[in-house]
Amino acid sequence: MHFYSHTTTLLSAYLEDEYGLKTQSKDYSFQPTRKEFEGNYTLVVFPLSAKAKKKPEDLAKELGDYLQIHSDYVDAYNVVKGFLNITLSLQFWRDSLLSFEDIELHFQHQDNKGKLVLEYSSPNTNKPLHLGHIRNILLGWSLSKIKARCGHKVIKTQIVNDRGVAICKSMLAWKKFADRETPESSGLKGDHLIGKYYVIFDQALSEEYTVWQNTDIAEKVFNEKGEDIKEAFFKKYKNQYFNEYSALGAEVRKMLIDWEQGEPETIALWKQMNSWVYAGFDETYGKLGVDFDKTYYESDTYQLGKKLVDQGLEKQLFYKKADGSVWVDLSDVGMDEKLLLRGDGTSVYITQDLGTARIRHEDFSMHYMTYVVGNEQDYHFKVLFEVLKKLGEPYADGLFHLSYGMVDLPSGKMKSREGNVVDADDLIAEVIATATSSVSERGGMEDFSEEEKAENIRRIALGALKFHLLRVNPRKRMLFNPEESLDMQGHTGPYVQNAYVRIKSILRKVVEDFDADIADYLDVNTEEKELITLMLDYSKVVETSAAEHDPSHLANFLYQLAKTYHRFYHEHHIAKAESIYAKSFRIKLSKAVAAVLEDGMDLLGIAMPERM
RNA sequence: GGCUCCGUAGCUCAGCUGGAUAGAGCAACUGACUUCUAAUCAGUAGGUCGGAGGUUCGAAUCCUCCCGGAGUCACCA
Numbered sequence: 001m002h003f004y005s006h007t008t009t010l011l012s013a014y015l016e017d018e019y020g021l022k023t024q025s026k027d028y029s030f031q032p033t034r035k036e037f038e039g040n041y042t043l044v045v046f047p048l049s050a051k052a053k054k055k056p057e058d059l060a061k062e063l064g065d066y067l068q069i070h071s072d073y074v075d076a077y078n079v080v081k082g083f084l085n086i087t088l089s090l091q092f093w094r095d096s097l098l099s100f101e102d103i104e105l106h107f108q109h110q111d112n113k114g115k116l117v118l119e120y121s122s123p124n125t126n127k128p129l130h131l132g133h134i135r136n137i138l139l140g141w142s143l144s145k146i147k148a149r150c151g152h153k154v155i156k157t158q159i160v161n162d163r164g165v166a167i168c169k170s171m172l173a174w175k176k177f178a179d180r181e182t183p184e185s186s187g188l189k190g191d192h193l194i195g196k197y198y199v200i201f202d203q204a205l206s207e208e209y210t211v212w213q214n215t216d217i218a219e220k221v222f223n224e225k226g227e228d229i230k231e232a233f234f235k236k237y238k239n240q241y242f243n244e245y246s247a248l249g250a251e252v253r254k255m256l257i258d259w260e261q262g263e264p265e266t267i268a269l270w271k272q273m274n275s276w277v278y279a280g281f282d283e284t285y286g287k288l289g290v291d292f293d294k295t296y297y298e299s300d301t302y303q304l305g306k307k308l309v310d311q312g313l314e315k316q317l318f319y320k321k322a323d324g325s326v327w328v329d330l331s332d333v334g335m336d337e338k339l340l341l342r343g344d345g346t347s348v349y350i351t352q353d354l355g356t357a358r359i360r361h362e363d364f365s366m367h368y369m370t371y372v373v374g375n376e377q378d379y380h381f382k383v384l385f386e387v388l389k390k391l392g393e394p395y396a397d398g399l400f401h402l403s404y405g406m407v408d409l410p411s412g413k414m415k416s417r418e419g420n421v422v423d424a425d426d427l428i429a430e431v432i433a434t435a436t437s438s439v440s441e442r443g444g445m446e447d448f449s450e451e452e453k454a455e456n457i458r459r460i461a462l463g464a465l466k467f468h469l470l471r472v473n474p475r476k477r478m479l480f481n482p483e484e485s486l487d488m489q490g491h492t493g494p495y496v497q498n499a500y501v502r503i504k505s506i507l508r509k510v511v512e513d514f515d516a517d518i519a520d521y522l523d524v525n526t527e528e529k530e531l532i533t534l535m536l537d538y539s540k541v542v543e544t545s546a547a548e549h550d551p552s553h554l555a556n557f558l559y560q561l562a563k564t565y566h567r568f569y570h571e572h573h574i575a576k577a578e579s580i581y582a583k584s585f586r587i588k589l590s591k592a593v594a595a596v597l598e599d600g601m602d603l604l605g606i607a608m609p610e611r612m
Numbered sequence: 613g614g615c616u617c618c619g620u621a622g623c624u625c626a627g628c629u630g631g632a633u634a635g636a637g638c639a640a641c642u643g644a645c646u647u648c649u650a651a652u653c654a655g656u657a658g659g660u661c662g663g664a665g666g667u668u669c670g671a672a673u674c675c676u677c678c679c680g681g682a683g684u685c686a687c688c689a
Contacts, residue, residue: 495637
């Protein structure tokens with residue numbers, strides 16, 4: 001049992017008896033005692049003294065006296081202003097340490113909190129994954145583990161954006177320029193091959209556009225628009241050019257129409273190229289160590305989305321404009337009107353999201369659904385959630401958008417069009433290369449087989465990358481400096497892993513019996529107390545991370561725990577402790593720390609190496 | 613312009629449901645490896661918590677206004 005609830009129970013009973021005062025747990029503000037004062041936990045008495053109408057210092061003394069007599073866990077206390085500093089008993093430290101023989105017990109009060117569908121990847125099929133996707137994926141993966149630990153049944157999904165203009169561009173470029181190049185013939189990973197043709201298309205279009213700019217038609221358009229600078233105008237006009245004048249644009253649109261009508265050759269090409277892309281994605285997901293329970297495809301869900309819009313129209317939740325387009329009016333919830341279906345009956349972005357949501361409910365009957373998607377889509381999800389509410393979807397109150405900030409590079413914003421992106425596969429290869437050279441410098445894995453060695457290196461490398469991305473509050477835009485991000489010292493994943501590896505190393509050496517009774521260990525020291533105090537917060541930190549959809553709390557907690565262990569390790573001998581009792585206590589303590597570190601890192605999606 | 617998010621050490625980030633003298637890492641400097649593996653530890657230095665008001669026993673934290681940055685407000689996704 002945690003000291004906070006133990007103490008709160010005692011004190012609230014006392015205050016009720018003595019003052020007729022009804023108190024709630026929020027009236028009891030505990031914190032670890034600051035270093036400069038004597039004690040382990042501090043109760044901030046101001047809120048209570050205000051309620052009891054007593055001087056803070058007097059009440060603090062009174063409560064301290066009461067606890068000292070009535071709690072086996074309180075040895076002594078002192079009062080500084082309105083702060084009651086409590087010194088805990090040996091029994092508290094022992095009981096607490098023993099409670100970590102089974103971490104699960106700390107989570108035991110969790111009930112089944114219902115089914116949560118978690119969408120944490122939504123790739124487009126026209127280009128490979130990049131650093132932004134990695135942040136997205138790692139956040140979602142960690143969240144899925146944290147939510148599951150806190151009592152949810154989690155269903156992990158992705159939505160693949162496999163239709164539309166973008167993929168047609170890749171298809172057309174491949175058809176025109178690829179000479180039937182395949183992943184096999186080129187040695188290129190499937191998603192990179194498709195990405196290559198997406199870029200080639202854009203280059204071809206730019207060339208076509210440049211030529212066009214010198215035609216009479218272009219001159220006429222420019223003059224009609226009445227702009228000043230020709231260059232600036234044509235930069236802005238490119239998209240419209242694509243839609244109105246471009247021959248390539250016309251071909252792409254033709255292809256899109258063929259696709260929608262199921263023209264066999266186009267469908268065959270589409271399937272062929274998608275299969276390459278999916279193989280590529282799967283490889284990247286595999287390297288990151290993530291998977292999905294179910295994959296949804298836009299091409300399967302957008303039709304249902306249209307149906308839902310029609311149904312909403314019948315129920316007069318939506319309305320139709322003269323041109324046949326369908327809209328929803330969200331002014332009742334402070335937003336404006338939003339298009340749900342184009343005049344020609346084709347779907348827009350939100351249409352398929354409506355369909356996907358419905359299909360997921362048909363598949364899983366979930367109570368909650370969380371989308372891990374970048375904050376550029378905040379408005380889209382506000383609208384989507386409101387529309388789902390209007391449609392009366394049963395899970396509509398359980399919707400959440402985990403909106404994370406963009407990842408910037410030292411050179412500025414990542415822009416795929418300008419080639420200023422960090423490719424996911426390249427990045428993973430790079431961290432592994434860094435870790436490999438680091439290991440070969442240090443040595444220490446000589447007795448490992450090549451496979452074991454590679455696996456350890458992989459864990460260290462991925463640990464560095466994942467921890468780096470997860471230790472930052474998801475909401476915040478973050479800067480990714482490739483050099484620092486591959487760091488393995490200081491506030492990093494490998495630092496946390498190293499604490500674990502140190503413990504494992506000790507445990508390998510301590511083979512003789514160390515099972516002396518820890519009750520005979522009377523001199524529990526500061527570092528030991530700090531470690532136990534920290535670990536007692538573990539389950540609460542996980543719950544906070546779950547509630548706030550924010551793994552960074554957990555990551556920072558684990559760093560703190562590892563840091564405290566490193567200091568403890570340095571200050572005190574474990575295998576060669578001063579007494580058999582001290583040794584026994586420290587071995588148990590080290591095992592507990594290792595267990596918490598391993599469990600917590602697993603919730604971040606980070607595996608522990610055996611050696612480093 | 614409206615709305616949303618962000619602003620803490622030179623850099624990257626914690627702390628934000630109000631609590632004691634604001635913390636880490638990196639970079640800089642000093643020291644600790646015949647020791648349970650130094651991917652570690654100890655220390656020095658580094659701050660007007662964007663600014664101004666307000667709320668109160670107490671504000672980095674809550675409220676208002678202002679400044680700066682980003683995103684969004686598409687029959688794009």
